[in-house]
Amino acid sequence: xxxxxxxxxxxxxxxxxxxxxxxxxxxxxxxxxxxxxxxxxxxxxxxxxxxxxxxxxxxxxxxxxxxxxxxxxxxxxxxxxxxxxxxxxxxxxxxxxxxxxxxxxxxxxxxxxxxxxxxxxxxxxxxxxxxxxxxxxxxxxxxxxxxxxxxxxxxxxxxxxxxxxxxxxxxxxxxxxxxxxxxxxxxxxxxxxxxxxxxxxxxxxxxxxxxxxxxxxxxxxxxxxxxxxxxxxxxxxxxxx
Numbered sequence: 173x174x175x176x177x178x179x180x181x182x183x184x185x186x187x188x189x190x191x192x193x194x195x196x197x198x199x200x201x202x203x204x205x206x207x208x209x210x211x212x213x214x215x216x217x218x219x220x221x222x223x224x225x226x227x228x229x230x231x232x233x234x235x236x237x238x239x240x241x242x243x244x245x246x247x248x249x250x251x252x253x254x255x256x257x258x259x260x261x262x263x264x265x266x267x268x269x270x271x272x273x274x275x276x277x278x279x280x281x282x283x284x285x286x287x288x289x290x291x292x293x294x295x296x297x298x299x300x301x302x303x304x305x306x307x308x309x310x311x312x313x314x315x316x317x318x319x320x321x322x323x324x325x326x327x328x329x330x331x332x333x334x335x336x337x338x339x340x341x342x343x344x345x346x347x348x349x350x351x352x353x354x355x356x357x358x359x360x361x362x363x364x365x366x367x368x369x370x371x372x373x374x375x376x377x378x379x380x381x382x383x384x385x386x387x388x389x390x391x392x393x394x395x396x397x398x399x400x401x402x403x404x405x406x407x408x409x410x411x412x413x
Contacts, residue, residue, distance in 0.1 A: 182231055184232055186232055186290060187292065194289055199220060199286065200294070201218075203227060205217055207304050213230045216229070228268075230293075235257070240261070241255075243267075246367065247361055250267060262291060268358035271336055274335065274336060277334070278330070281353045281354065283296050284296035298355070308346040308348050308382075316386035320383040326354055328399045330354075331399050336362060337362075338371075339374075341375040363400075372399065377392060380395075
């Protein structure tokens with residue numbers, strides 16, 4: 173019964189129509205098993221020819237309308253959208269595609285976005301042998317201070333080069349494989365968003381909270397300034413010692 177409920181929650185009529193369109197256009201050749209189930213979306217392993225892809229499907233029936241609206245209202249890129257639940261979810265999908273593209277174009281380690289349609293986002297698969305890379309929280313790090321430094325560099329690059337604040341960064345939204353990857357960017361906002369500073373401060377606090385158990389962390393205010401100040405030298409590998 174649980175599997176039937178998941179199927180009904182994810183693969184409603186709108187989603188099936190979008191999937192059909194993506195298959196017809198050649199973006200999807202096969203859909204495999206589930207990679208992850210999040211608060212708002214399910215991610216499935218897929219294939220496009222001989223290439224593994226990730227198929228992210230936002231659940232129209234069960235997505236949290238109020239939680240999503242906080243990150244869209246105030247983002248000038250998506251002004252004037254309709255406030256219906258369906259339109260909000262479609263906008264959220266388009267927003268994640270746009271955010272990932274900005275980050276990828278800036279040379280940052282994120283899933284490569286390929287295409288979106290309605291509530292479906294097709295991305296590059298991050299993993300090996302059809303297994304996704306583990307979340308940071310599940311990895312025993314040999315050099316936690318070095319990984320902490322990588323995360324700080326990502327945050328600064330995201331702000332300075334891509335013009336974005338992640339707005340939900342934590343050990344749950346970072347994958348670690350051949351290198352560090354940051355995922356789940358539907359909520360990410362531009363620095364001119366009314367709550368961008370709050371979101372950035374929260375991201376910094378989350379990262380420091382996690383790494384504090386493994387290495388010395390920098391002062392949160394200093395991190396904030398180094399991320400937002402374009403004239404700053406940024407971070408050096410030992411700048412927090």
